[in-house]
Amino acid sequence: MLKIFEDNCVGCGVCVSNCPFDALKMENDIAVVDSEKCTMCGICVKECKFDAMEIEKENKVEKQEISGYEGVWVLAEQRNNKLMDVAFELCSEGRKLADELDTTLSAVVLASNIKEEAKELFAYKADHVYIVEDEELKDYRTETYTSVICDLINEFKPEIVLLGATHNGRDLGPRISARLDTGLTADCTKLAIDKEREILLQTRPAFGGNLMATIICPDHRPQMSTVRPGVMEKAEPDYSRSGEIEEIEVDISDKNIKSHITDSGKIINLKSDLSDIDIYTTIKEIIKEAKGSVNLEEAEIIVSGGRGVGSPENFKLIEELASVLGGEVGASRAVVDEGWIDKAHQVGQTGKTVKPRVYFACGISGAIQHKAGMENSNLIIAINTDEDAPIFEICDYGLVGDLKKTVPMLSKAFKDLE
Numbered sequence: 001m002l003k004i005f006e007d008n009c010v011g012c013g014v015c016v017s018n019c020p021f022d023a024l025k026m027e028n029d030i031a032v033v034d035s036e037k038c039t040m041c042g043i044c045v046k047e048c049k050f051d052a053m054e055i056e057k058e059n060k061v062e063k064q065e066i067s068g069y070e071g072v073w074v075l076a077e078q079r080n081n082k083l084m085d086v087a088f089e090l091c092s093e094g095r096k097l098a099d100e101l102d103t104t105l106s107a108v109v110l111a112s113n114i115k116e117e118a119k120e121l122f123a124y125k126a127d128h129v130y131i132v133e134d135e136e137l138k139d140y141r142t143e144t145y146t147s148v149i150c151d152l153i154n155e156f157k158p159e160i161v162l163l164g165a166t167h168n169g170r171d172l173g174p175r176i177s178a179r180l181d182t183g184l185t186a187d188c189t190k191l192a193i194d195k196e197r198e199i200l201l202q203t204r205p206a207f208g209g210n211l212m213a214t215i216i217c218p219d220h221r222p223q224m225s226t227v228r229p230g231v232m233e234k235a236e237p238d239y240s241r242s243g244e245i246e247e248i249e250v251d252i253s254d255k256n257i258k259s260h261i262t263d264s265g266k267i268i269n270l271k272s273d274l275s276d277i278d279i280y281t282t283i284k285e286i287i288k289e290a291k292g293s294v295n296l297e298e299a300e301i302i303v304s305g306g307r308g309v310g311s312p313e314n315f316k317l318i319e320e321l322a323s324v325l326g327g328e329v330g331a332s333r334a335v336v337d338e339g340w341i342d343k344a345h346q347v348g349q350t351g352k353t354v355k356p357r358v359y360f361a362c363g364i365s366g367a368i369q370h371k372a373g374m375e376n377s378n379l380i381i382a383i384n385t386d387e388d389a390p391i392f393e394i395c396d397y398g399l400v401g402d403l404k405k406t407v408p409m410l411s412k413a414f415k416d417l418e
C-alpha cells in the first residue's frame, strides 16, 4: 500500500498532478490517497522530493518446502478413452525439460479403459505411465479429476506438471493449482529450464500479445503450465521404447474418492474427501455440438478468410477452396466479431493455435494476435490486395491481388489436378 508521511509532506501537490490514476488529492495541504484508485505504480514516490511517500510491500506469499519434488509430469487428456494429440505434444516437450533437469518424465491418464492406448505414451518418450481407470473417470468432471490428481501429486511430488489448454485443461489446471497452493501459467508458448536455478521458465504472450512474458514459480511446487494444442512440436514416435504401465486403483463412491496404488505390491492409500463440496456434478448426457465440428488444431490444410473477404456470402469462396483441398476453414477475429462465421473457426491469440502443413491467409492483414495462432504453420500462402500487409512478412508465398478473383482461380486449378 501507499504510505504517506504527513510530517514530511509540504503540500506541494506534485504527486497529485503526476498521478495518472487520479488517486491522490490534497486535504489541508497534506496528500491523501484513494486506495480504490491507487495501483501502486510508484510515480508519486519517484516525483516526491520530500520523501513523503513510500510503497509498503506486503509479502503475503509464504514459502513452501519444495525440496522433495522431482520429475516432470504430463496430464495426458483423453476423450472416449482415446488420447488427444496434445498429450503427445506435451510428452515430447516434457522429455526435453526432464532431460535438462536430468530427471524422469511421467504421463498420467485418468479414463475408464485406457491400458492399451496408454502404451503409445512410451513411444513419445515417457519413462513412466500411470493410469487411473474407473467408469467414473470416463468423462471429465471437475471435482473428481481435481481430487484424484491432487492426491497423486501430493503422493508422488512432481516438480513440473503440464496440461493441455483444452476446455477441460483450462478448467482443471486452476483448480489443481489453487488446491495445492501453487502457481499456474496458462497458454504457454515456450517452456525452458533455467539450469542454474533448476526452475521452469514459462513464456506466454502478455499485454494483448505485444510482448512475451517469462513467468517463474520459484517458491511453490509443482510448477504448472498449460499449453494449447498445436503449440509444441510432436516428436517422431519411437516404438522401440516400452515400459510397464503403473495402475493406480481408485474407489470413487459418491462423495468419497479413495485411491491406492496396488501395482508392485506397493499400497498407498490416498483418501480424498469430497463431502465438503456443495456442488457435485453428475453427467446425465453428453450432447455433441450441433453445428459441424471444426478441427482446426489437427487439420493439415487450413484456408482462412479475413475482413478482406468482404461479406459473409463471399465466405463460400473460402469454403470451396478448403473443400477442394480437403482442408478446414479458418478465420480472423475481425470476421468472427462481424458475425460472418462462428468463433470455432477463429485462429489466433484468443482463438485456436494451428500448425497445418499449409495455411492460406486470404484477406487477412497479419495482426500480431492472428500471427500468434498460425505462424508455426509449415507453409503459409497469403493473398492480399495490399503489398505492404504484415502477413507478407511471414508468408512463404504471397499473391498480391483480389481474393475474389484469385481464390476461385486456385479452386479451379486444384480441381483440375484431381
Ligand SMILES: Cc1cc2nc3c(=O)[nH]c(=O)nc-3n(C[C@H](O)[C@H](O)[C@H](O)COP(=O)(O)OP(=O)(O)OC[C@H]3O[C@@H](n4cnc5c(N)ncnc54)[C@H](O)[C@@H]3O)c2cc1C
Pocket (backbone or CB within 6 Å): 208, 209, 305, 306, 307, 308, 309, 331, 332, 333, 334, 335, 346, 347, 348, 349, 350, 351, 352, 362, 363, 364, 365, 366, 367, 368, 369, 370, 373, 383, 384, 385, 386, 389, 401, 402, 403, 404
Ligand atoms: C486482445 C486481442 C486479442 C485478439 N485475438 C485475435 C485472434 O485470436 N485472432 C485474430 O485474427 N485477431 C485477433 N485480434 C484482432 C487483431 O488485432 C486484428 O484486428 C484482426 O486479426 C484483423 O483481422 P483481419 O486481418 O481479417 O482484418 P483487417 O486487419 O481489416 O485486414 C483485412 C485485410 O484484407 C485485405 N483485403 C481487403 N480487400 C481484399 C481483397 N478483395 N482481396 C484480398 N485482400 C483484401 C486488406 O488489405 C487487409 O490487409 C485480437 C485483438 C486483441 C486486442
